[in-house]
Amino acid sequence: MKAIERIVNKAHLDRKRVVLSEAEDPRVLTAARMAVDKQLAYITLVGDEQTIAEAAERHHVSLAGIHVVSPQSSPLKEVLAERLYLLRKAKGMSYHDALEQVQNPLIFANLMVREGLGDGTVNGAVYTTSDVVRAALQIIGPAPDSELVSSFFLMMLCEPFHNLKGGLIFSDCGLVIDPNEAELASIAISASASAKALLMEEPKVAMLSFSTNGSAKHESVDKVRNAAQLVKQRCPDIAVDQDVQLDAAIVTEIAAKKLPGSQVKGKSNVLIFPNLEAGNIGYKLAERLGGAVAIGPLLQGLNQPANDLSRGCCAEDILHVIAVTAVQAQQDRNIEHTSPTSIKEGITN
Structure with a gap:
């Protein structure tokens, strides 16, 4: 079974509430319909209700079983504006500013998740990555x-021409530009948790470099080696190879020659890039030249799931990210939500 099929099946077994904010886009509408029909998630669309209904009719998408919330007219507007004001007043936001911002569907969707009215949110078909990430943070x-x-x-x-089959985690390819040793270790630990949740496999981590086991001397190699040591100290149960070249990370025979003491033995399923430049180039090479399907960028380390889309995505891409978001939401984070009665009543009206 393909890795994405396992994720879809897992999402189906414990359906979560996923909030989408770009509901006038036909790709988002189609993905929402598919998610409900496949019983992957309960879907809320945030946006002007009439405009969404007109877009759905124009693109022949039924809204049956999909919850639609209009930020302008929802009874949640004032309550969520108050939450946003309290959250951001130290940064200079006034209540008037909060009341205006909460009418932005992206802001409204993230607030719904924060307040326990949704389990995760997916955006980015229209909004930029910087907008999506900023709202989530x-x-x-x-x-x-x-x-x-x-x-x-x-x-x-997952294609017949792939020598290496299955799913891989590539991190960080979209957010942290030049992580230091501690940050690189945190990325590796978070990516290991993502591998467990989504690949449903024990993580085997390769800390990528242009060096394998000290074959080159450079401060960038030292950063990777030191980060790997931090991972081992904090999570001794995680199999991790320090300063390893890509070929030794994914080819068993090369790992045996270059790194005979390897914990991973050329069977990495988590590839940690030394910086964003390498990660961005790496995933695009794998996608464009290697024929891999890239799902993301997905966020890790947040209090609740919030994921980004490529603006060039198709409906199926969005469906896959909805499934990933639902599975992330299934993980026990011991989150305590502050959901007063007024909010809970408002969502059912």
Whole structure:
């Protein structure tokens, strides 16, 4: 079974509430319909109700079983504006500013998740990555035990021509530009948790470099080696290879020659890139030249799931990210939501 099929099946077994904010886009409408029909998630669309209904009719998409919330007219507007004001007043936001911002569907969607009215949110078909990430960081915020919010791509190698089959986690390819040793270690630990949740496999981590086991001397190699040592200290149960070249990370025979003491033995399913430049180039090479399917960028380290889309995505891409978001929401984060009665009543009206 393909890795994405396992994720879809897992989402179906414990359906979560996923909030989408770009509901006038036909790709988002189609993905929402597919998610409900496949029983992957309960879907809420945020936006002007009449405009969404007209777009759905124009594109022949039924809204049956899909919840639609209009920020302008929802009874949640004032309550969520108050929450946003309290959250951001130290940064200079007034209540008037909050009341205006909460009418932005992206802001409204993230607030719904923060307040326990949704389990995760997916955006980015129209909004830019910077807008999506900023909203997630400012409203949902990092998990209590998270030192860093980072990103990853779920790379699918499932075609007959792929020598290496299955799913891989590539991190960080979309957010942290030049992580230091501690940040790189945090990225690796978060990516390992993502591998467990989404690949449903024990993580085997390769800390990528242009060096294997000290074959080159450079400060960038030292950073990777030191980060790997931090991972081993904090999570001794995670199999991790320090400063390893890509070929030794994914080819068993090369790992045996270059790194005979390897814990991973050329069977990595988590590839940690030394910086964003390498990660961005790496995932696009795998996608464009290697024929891998790239799902993401997905965010890790947040208090609740919030994921980004490529603006060039198709409906099926969005469906896959909805499934990933639902599975992320299934993980026990011991989150305590502040959902007063007024909010809970408002969502059912």
